[in-house]
Amino acid sequence: MFTLAEENYLKTIYHLQQNVGVEVSTNAIAEKLETKASSVTDMVQKLADKQVLSYVKYKGTTLTEKGNEIAVNIIRKHRLWEVFLVEKLHYSWDEVHEIAEQLEHIKSESLIDRLEEFLGFPKVDPHGDPIPDQNGQFKKVEKQLLSQLAKGQKGICVGMKESERNFLRYLDKRSIAIEAEITVISKEDFDDSMQIEVNGNRFFISKKIAENLYVKIF
Amino acid sequence: MFTLAEENYLKTIYHLQQNVGVEVSTNAIAEKLETKASSVTDMVQKLADKQVLSYVKYKGTTLTEKGNEIAVNIIRKHRLWEVFLVEKLHYSWDEVHEIAEQLEHIKSESLIDRLEEFLGFPKVDPHGDPIPDQNGQFKKVEKQLLSQLAKGQKGICVGMKESERNFLRYLDKRSIAIEAEITVISKEDFDDSMQIEVNGNRFFISKKIAENLYVKIF
DNA sequence: AAATATATTTAGACCAGACTAAAAAAATGA
DNA sequence: TCATTTTTTTAGTCTGGTCTAAATATATTT
Numbered sequence: 093m094f095t096l097a098e099e100n101y102l103k104t105i106y107h108l109q110q111n112v113g114v115e116v117s118t119n120a121i122a123e124k125l126e127t128k129a130s131s132v133t134d135m136v137q138k139l140a141d142k143q144v145l146s147y148v149k150y151k152g153t154t155l156t157e158k159g160n161e162i163a164v165n166i167i168r169k170h171r172l173w174e175v176f177l178v179e180k181l182h183y184s185w186d187e188v189h190e191i192a193e194q195l196e197h198i199k200s201e202s203l204i205d206r207l208e209e210f211l212g213f214p215k216v217d218p219h220g221d222p223i224p225d226q227n228g229q230f231k232k233v234e235k236q237l238l239s240q241l242a243k244g245q246k247g248i249c250v251g252m253k254e255s256e257r258n259f260l261r262y263l264d265k266r267s268i269a270i271e272a273e274i275t276v277i278s279k280e281d282f283d284d285s286m287q288i289e290v291n292g293n294r295f296f297i298s299k300k301i302a303e304n305l306y307v308k309i310f
Numbered sequence: 311m312f313t314l315a316e317e318n319y320l321k322t323i324y325h326l327q328q329n330v331g332v333e334v335s336t337n338a339i340a341e342k343l344e345t346k347a348s349s350v351t352d353m354v355q356k357l358a359d360k361q362v363l364s365y366v367k368y369k370g371t372t373l374t375e376k377g378n379e380i381a382v383n384i385i386r387k388h389r390l391w392e393v394f395l396v397e398k399l400h401y402s403w404d405e406v407h408e409i410a411e412q413l414e415h416i417k418s419e420s421l422i423d424r425l426e427e428f429l430g431f432p433k434v435d436p437h438g439d440p441i442p443d444q445n446g447q448f449k450k451v452e453k454q455l456l457s458q459l460a461k462g463q464k465g466i467c468v469g470m471k472e473s474e475r476n477f478l479r480y481l482d483k484r485s486i487a488i489e490a491e492i493t494v495i496s497k498e499d500f501d502d503s504m505q506i507e508v509n510g511n512r513f514f515i516s517k518k519i520a521e522n523l524y525v526k527i528f
Numbered sequence: 529a530a531a532t533a534t535a536t537t538t539a540g541a542c543c544a545g546a547c548t549a550a551a552a553a554a555a556t557g558a
Numbered sequence: 559t560c561a562t563t564t565t566t567t568t569a570g571t572c573t574g575g576t577c578t579a580a581a582t583a584t585a586t587t588t
Contacts, residue, residue: 097575118536131576133537138574150536150583181424194416200409206399315545336566349546351567356544368553368566 094142096197099166100125101135102144103196105155106163115152164228169204170196171217171224176207178218185218185251185270186260218270220250220308234309238274239284239302246275247307254304262301267291274307312360314415317384318343319353320362323373324381333370382446387422388414389435389442394425396436403436403469403488404478436488438468438526452527457502457520459494465525466491472522480519485509492525 094102104124108116118136122129140147144159155163173195177188205226208214216222216233224230241247249272252259263269268290277287277294284299312320322342326334336354340347358365362377373381391413395406423444426432434440434451442448459465467490470477481487486508495505495512502517 095574119534127575128577129536130538130578134575180428181421183424191416191418191421194418195413198409198412200412203399203409206401210398313544337564345545346547347566348548348568352545 093199094162097135098139099162099197101139102155102159102163103166105145105153106160106167109155114154116154117152161228164224166196168224168228169198171221172204172207172211172214174217174219175211175214175223179211188218220248220306235306236309237303238305238307239299241276241307243276243279245309246273247309248273249305250308251306252304253306259304266295267293268305311417312380315353316357317380317415319357320373320377320381321384323363323371324378324385327373332372334372335370379446382442384414386442386446387416389439390422390425390429390432392435392437393429393432393441397429406436438466438524453524454527455521456492456523456525457517459525461494461497463527464491464493465527467523468526469524470522471524477522484513485511486523
């Protein structure tokens with residue numbers, strides 16, 4: 093069995109591996125977990141003893157097969173609970189993260205499978221991220237920044253990088269919300285601003301905005 | 311904010327106060343929590359500092375108003391989660407306790423109220439115990455041992471003291487289950503055994519059995 | 529390649545929460 | 559009442575997880 097702290101380390105290392113590459117640095121983990129590098133060294137050594145990751149001094153860590161499984165399972169729990177919170181308890185998709193952070197650590201052999209069934213085996217969470225199945229299998233869904241789309245492309249809004257109050261209000265005014273279809277009408281080369289269409293309305297948005305919105309292309 | 315351990319102490323002390331009287335002894339707490347008396351002393355002193363209970367050396371502890379509130383709130387969470395597990399995820403009423411023990415510690419301002427609404431504001435949990443409302447108010451429901459009923463009285467089965475495998479099987483054979491109506495047909499003075507009727511069937515049950523079944527009288 | 533800067537690890541400490549063993553208070557009983 | 563038993567507390571230790579400060583490795587600059 094793994095403690096709450098151990099589970100959080102595994103999950104964080106998993107996420108960092110996705111983004112960066114294979115070896116994850118001590119400092120990267122420390123930053124994500126808002127802790128000190130020395131604490132990370134301690135924990136990483138302990139997790140190496142437990143065979144869930146391999147660790148080479150001064151070089152970094154990678155999850156083992158077993159560590160990967162555990163991390164994916166935590167992510168599965170996190171995302172299913174998020175679906176529950178949004179669909180059943182009517183939270184909005186940007187409120188659920190911290191509650192799901194707690195729920196993902198509930199220990200039970202059967203709970204999460206029953207929850208999954210209750211929710212009707214959803215494939216993605218409220219942020220558009222895929223939900224691993226019981227065996228940890230899932231398709232990587234193309235989630236990219238709106239700024240990466242070319243003229244003419246359409247994407248479904250699935251989330252945002254930062255979710256500051258002001259930014260949310262900005263989006264709200266333009267009825268840009270999760271699940272909204274966004275079409276790139278035109279794109280300016282000199283400042284990377286773009287014109288987009290959402291629900292039949294057209295606006296100009298700056299590079300900064302376009303770099304804060306995630307979309308999926310189908 | 312209170313830690314998981316602190317919350318468990320408060321809950322336990324609350325339950326012990328109900329059963330016994332006002333002052334709760336160190337040993338009683340230790341036994342319920344399956345820990346050592348010395349550990350209890352430490353924790354109880356800490357909780358006294360935090361104003362949630364009053365503690366007099368060698369005499370025992372009682373919850374303060376504030377401590378009581380916190381305990382009732384944890385119990386509210388526990389019971390609502392149990393309803394969720396039984397009604398939505400189709401667990402049986404004797405499987406849910408350990409999962410609810412974990413879920414009751416999830417921290418969120420709004421979560422439990424939303425869950426309560428989702429469940430349709432249930433009044434009792436799957437064991438027949440009342441669910442406190444948002445203000446911690448609830449009616450004490452008459453839950454008593456079947457052995458305490460007199461000839462002719464009817465009760466609804468709401469739970470059992472011990473829930474050993476063998477005992478459960480014994481009950482199952484006689485179709486004694488949660489929500490079953492039990493009528494005391496006769497009672498023997500010399501050994502406290504009784505004849506009961508359940509679903510139209512009559513059996514004799516021993517004192518031991520009658521002391522393990524909880525019923526509510528309406 | 530030497531000097532400096534950055535990243536990482538080690539050593540030693542702390543806190544929460546538990547434990548053991550011993551001391552002290554309270555309850556029991558001859 | 560005085561001795562014994564039981565309950566409770568104290569003192570000191572341990573583990574998990576964290577921290578700071580100092581030491582060591584690696585990377586970068588000149």
